[in-house]
Amino acid sequence: MSRQRVASVDELPAVAEGHGVCWIDIAGLGDHETIRKIGERFNLHPLALEDTLNVRQRPKVEDYDDHLFIVTRMPMNDPEGDADPGSSGPPGSTQGAWSHHEGQLVTEQVACFVGTGFVITFQERPGDVFEPVRTRIGKASGRIRSRGADYLAYALIDAAIDSFFPLLEAYGERVEDLEQEVVERPESGHIAHIHDLKHDLLTARRTIWPQREMLNTLVREDSPLIADETRIFLRDCYDHTIQLMDMIETYREVASGLVDIQLASVSNRMNEVMKVLTMIATIFIPLTFIAGVYGMNFNPDAGPWNMPELGWRYGYPVALTVMAVIGGLLLLWFRRKGWIGGGQRGRGGS
């Protein structure tokens, strides 16, 4: 197996006539003419070519007798923050880092035709997750060099799917961080983050779920293009998609639970705020009323019933004592209702 960069489609025939398996990798879908030519050269079905150009396909597999058409997705390699799909970046650019826009998952479509002796992949843009596969092809030994096109297709799909694991582990950490944040600091600002997380998990689910279906079809359906020993490997790959789905569903459930905690925390917060207000107000409002009463200007000279307390020798201390007693009784009542001791307890537990 050799590796070469060809300048145009016309050079391709020689390659495809070589022995073994020929992998043609087209990065960037801008050059419709070339794609059309390849389609003609390898006798690809026009509907499949149309789907290749429409980069919003769900992962799927379609059996066109003499070739399989497989659509899969991988996390997008996004060098310039330019998410415009369909535009082919400069062909020579090689980026090592996988970005996802401020935590938002963006995926790239990989359309893959598998026939006898050839695999053709169409990527949306240069930069992919297939470097390990290329390395294995480059090495002299290795299963991949001695097997057919179906094994190469498996290796590519496997690379695409495994590239989701680090992303999902990052989501796992985000979930755990949010979980801790929400429980420990039940402030209010987390709800939007939880929503973002759920949105991203939804996107991941939409991407992974049809890949699982696609692999299930590949494993179970009886295409002569897939050898039985390759099916064992595809089954393993299928297991990986189940693991991914399992992670996603778990994170989604935990994230949903976080919304409840968050709402309860906000309620608790408010409850506590209200309790403080109520206690302060409930104690001082009656006391202020009493003070207000003795601030009235009824004329004591007009009659013996007009505010005689004002002239008592111990009027003021008695009034203060009455106020203190009322305040104390209210405090006792609050404690009996569990607002003070219980409040402390509840707050400690929250």
Place this chain on the structure above:
Amino acid sequence: MSRQRVASVDELPAVAEGHGVCWIDIAGLGDHETIRKIGERFNLHPLALEDTLNVRQRPKVEDYDDHLFIVTRMPMNDPEGDADPGSSGPPGSTQGAWSHHEGQLVTEQVACFVGTGFVITFQERPGDVFEPVRTRIGKASGRIRSRGADYLAYALIDAAIDSFFPLLEAYGERVEDLEQEVVERPESGHIAHIHDLKHDLLTARRTIWPQREMLNTLVREDSPLIADETRIFLRDCYDHTIQLMDMIETYREVASGLVDIQLASVSNRMNEVMKVLTMIATIFIPLTFIAGVYGMNFNPDAGPWNMPELGWRYGYPVALTVMAVIGGLLLLWFRRKGWIGGGQRGRGGS
């Protein structure tokens, strides 16, 4: 293949006896007699004709041995804001714009009979999404002219289904706008908009879901009226309905999440309002009480214990200082509880 407008059903026979495929397109269901005549002419099943006139059918396919009866739906072309179904508008009117009443999705039933050599479509009213199909028929070359009635039926169904994509993209934008609105301006008025959106998505789901079923039946069941090569195209069309459903379900999940955010935002809002009230009230209520105490009119002359503070040299400054100290301590306590710094932080994050 030729295209002509016939004045009455009686002219039809000549057309149908021609070679190739005859497409009879009836726009408007008001003329029951004509419909009955066509039914007799082409030997259509009475139950299917009944369903044709009852425009509230769910999309479905029914196999009547010598013809298939397919019901599909397309977004309604509504020129005068007149949503009265069943009324046939003026036959010559040609509107280019697809309206949906203030964002509300309205669909129109298309009943389609497919037999050997003929396709008959009954639309609720003039104006449809089949113009591209007519254009392709008009062109000299093109697959559509060399294939049978099944391919023409596929082309019509495909046109009907693809006409939902722009609508759903508009919903996608509405979802994103609402998402941003709710997160950025957590005011109260969004809940009704979210409800409207969910209602529309529910309508869309009710329209698309049975189309998916209908196409699945067409692809899988073994009718001699559908050629195998047409099945591949129908499978592609089926994929489109899956994509539509996928979009709808995603939007629905996001919209459901928005309700949570909205409710949480309203709670946060209220929390913040309450915090301000509580702080102001908690600080000033005790201070006002102290002011009230020294506003009491106990007579200092009646005894040495009657409000001696009023006669102290520094009584007033001492009282003000005590008030300031109490206010300061309360502020400190709020800060310790995280209501001031924490409030600022929480508000920033919300």
Place this chain on the structure above:
Amino acid sequence: MSRQRVASVDELPAVAEGHGVCWIDIAGLGDHETIRKIGERFNLHPLALEDTLNVRQRPKVEDYDDHLFIVTRMPMNDPEGDADPGSSGPPGSTQGAWSHHEGQLVTEQVACFVGTGFVITFQERPGDVFEPVRTRIGKASGRIRSRGADYLAYALIDAAIDSFFPLLEAYGERVEDLEQEVVERPESGHIAHIHDLKHDLLTARRTIWPQREMLNTLVREDSPLIADETRIFLRDCYDHTIQLMDMIETYREVASGLVDIQLASVSNRMNEVMKVLTMIATIFIPLTFIAGVYGMNFNPDAGPWNMPELGWRYGYPVALTVMAVIGGLLLLWFRRKGWIGGGQRGRGGS
């Protein structure tokens, strides 16, 4: 086919021995002896007869080799508001109006035995939805007179199922009314109405769902008692149950959404109330405190620091100005927080 009212079971044999199809319709289940006799006469299975008397059966179909036992339900015709099932009303009463107790759906069981040449229906009480069927039988022409017992059974089931459409349309209007009410007048009293509606829809669902199952069984299973051409009609009837379920599910989803709107509206309301309280209290509490301070009775004569402001020439205007400034600043702060302008905006949007 003739129609006659027989006085007792003993007269029945003659009828059943006539050519064509014999439909025996028993309205009211009170006369157990008669029912037992009919069972013996037509060789009906004892378990089926037991189910006939127990009027709480779910719709179902059971195949007893020589006859089918079909249970369906129709909306109950309730003349005297007497919902006691099992009681047979006066046999001659003919009511045209279908009532449902204050909006609550009440259904009546129709047990139907279909054999070769006979259909026997047991209704809970007189009054039914089969009048159109009787009319069609009465007419000289019409499919129903030339077909077998299976077609008659179809006609009866179809009448029973179609009688749910007006009820569900009434529910649809109730849903729309509630929707408008809740959005426009977000008062508090709607939650119980929404609950009632959901309860009724649940009842409707419990009634329609098994009818759908029952028809599906009739269409698919291979009973020699059902002719193939009748199956096409049953399939149509099955489509109607799907339409009914579709309506019910949609209404249920919308009703569920209304609970959210209602809760959000109540929260919004409260929010608004709290905002008014907070603004009034927050503005006046500090001002009242200041007024309280200058209401203190510290003796200015006791020292120069004792409330010298009271003796200032412009003390009072200065105090009022300070108060106005504080109030104005607080109002400005509220506007900055969006409580005044924003409140107006939020209220407009709610």
Place this chain on the structure above:
Amino acid sequence: MSRQRVASVDELPAVAEGHGVCWIDIAGLGDHETIRKIGERFNLHPLALEDTLNVRQRPKVEDYDDHLFIVTRMPMNDPEGDADPGSSGPPGSTQGAWSHHEGQLVTEQVACFVGTGFVITFQERPGDVFEPVRTRIGKASGRIRSRGADYLAYALIDAAIDSFFPLLEAYGERVEDLEQEVVERPESGHIAHIHDLKHDLLTARRTIWPQREMLNTLVREDSPLIADETRIFLRDCYDHTIQLMDMIETYREVASGLVDIQLASVSNRMNEVMKVLTMIATIFIPLTFIAGVYGMNFNPDAGPWNMPELGWRYGYPVALTVMAVIGGLLLLWFRRKGWIGGGQRGRGGS
């Protein structure tokens, strides 16, 4: 068929060798030795015997070629409020009343071996729901005496399942009572009752659901131990489990809806409380402020601008009038906002 009480397992052989069907009923699982002996005597599978002793089995049916092992459950007969399962109470005690601990559903396992000519039942404790079956066996005539072991097993399962109907009807009444309570007296204490109800319905569901599965298996699977005519009866029994599930699911849905109503009611309550507070506070806070202002002690002698109002001839009436006007305007504003008239209306509707 005769009925006898045997003292020990050794007497059993004679019984089992008799003609017809032998029903051995063991009440209480304490005597492991006896159970082991019976197992040996009838060649029962050790795993099934283990399951018999472990009383937490889910209802199920297992086919051990020469015998069926059926596990079903019935409501527990609990004479002494002793819920300790596995303990065998005094064998002679006969209780007529079915208790369930303060409304909590407790069920008892019935393990049932069905072979050719014998049925062996193991109950957790004495007291069961099989008395009607014993009565039918005791009667001279009756299907049960002329049929095989499979019919007897059916009769026992049927008795066990039918014993759940009165319990579920009691739940139905509880649901309706709670519904009325929650709507009419929207106090706060119902949430725990709703939770208890949901918990009990969950337990009922866990008990009934596998019985449905078990009966479905019995009806559909092809065991030679079950005669075809018995299958018709088992199908009837299966219908009963569907009815039970239907009731349970409906009650569960209604109960879930009640939580919403309850929460909404609590919110409404609070809303009303807040409205009263807000109105009182909003009216009197500004008035109290005005009173506070004229309670200030600025010295009118210090300058003409110091509280000249105090010296006005109509100062006091004017102040009171101003207060009355402010209060009136606020009341008008409340009415305009719909808090007074609207509040009345909203309260009436809640």
Place this chain on the structure above:
Amino acid sequence: MSRQRVASVDELPAVAEGHGVCWIDIAGLGDHETIRKIGERFNLHPLALEDTLNVRQRPKVEDYDDHLFIVTRMPMNDPEGDADPGSSGPPGSTQGAWSHHEGQLVTEQVACFVGTGFVITFQERPGDVFEPVRTRIGKASGRIRSRGADYLAYALIDAAIDSFFPLLEAYGERVEDLEQEVVERPESGHIAHIHDLKHDLLTARRTIWPQREMLNTLVREDSPLIADETRIFLRDCYDHTIQLMDMIETYREVASGLVDIQLASVSNRMNEVMKVLTMIATIFIPLTFIAGVYGMNFNPDAGPWNMPELGWRYGYPVALTVMAVIGGLLLLWFRRKGWIGGGQRGRGGS
């Protein structure tokens, strides 16, 4: 059957050539070389060996013609609180207690190869739940010594699955404790505990669910490596996983209900707090206003309308009486609204 500890893989052949079944148990996955050698020696599939080393596999069974690869999980034996998977602890350590980190469920992968005459298990670390199996092997009699590798594998899987029962019973107690706590002490701190519980139940579900699938596959699929009599035992084991799932699902539903109760309790609490505040404030605010009015300093000498009440003989008593009457009327109004008596009632029921 003998039991021995071998020092290296090279000693294994002699063992495996012995008659009967050979069980090789590798505890700790650190020594990759040994694992590779075993793989070669027993001809294990490389993909299965890879999965053995990757300890995050979901339980599953894979059929590699000459051997089955079974992945199961057991609760982790964690002596030093060291949860680092893959590290092999000291081989001689024997811990009797199963810990789970502060209630968090940690499971350990057991990879199990079953071939003709051998069972090979790979545990993540020393310490397992297989001691009872070893004891049974050690005993002279016992089914396990006379059966094949499939029965041994069953015994191991059974031991692994049964080890989850005590854990789930502990969860059951946690659920009940929380239930009682939440209902009896509706404080605020429970929401985080409920979340933890739900999280743990989610983990348990993720562990048990695929074990159920795995056992279902073993029972149903037709591998020559599993004898029919062993299938009966596996079916029993499968029943255990159903029981475990049943417990988990029930606990999850109850836990979800607890969130509702908790939220309702917090609302109730707040309601009660607000009611107290509202009553105190509503009673005293008007009274304080009246006191404030008579604290105004309008000069009675300036005119006859200036606060003549101050000079009345019974002005003060009349004012106090008016205040008492207003307070009493408000209390009466509260009682009429059900806030006092009803509050008591509502509080008792909460």
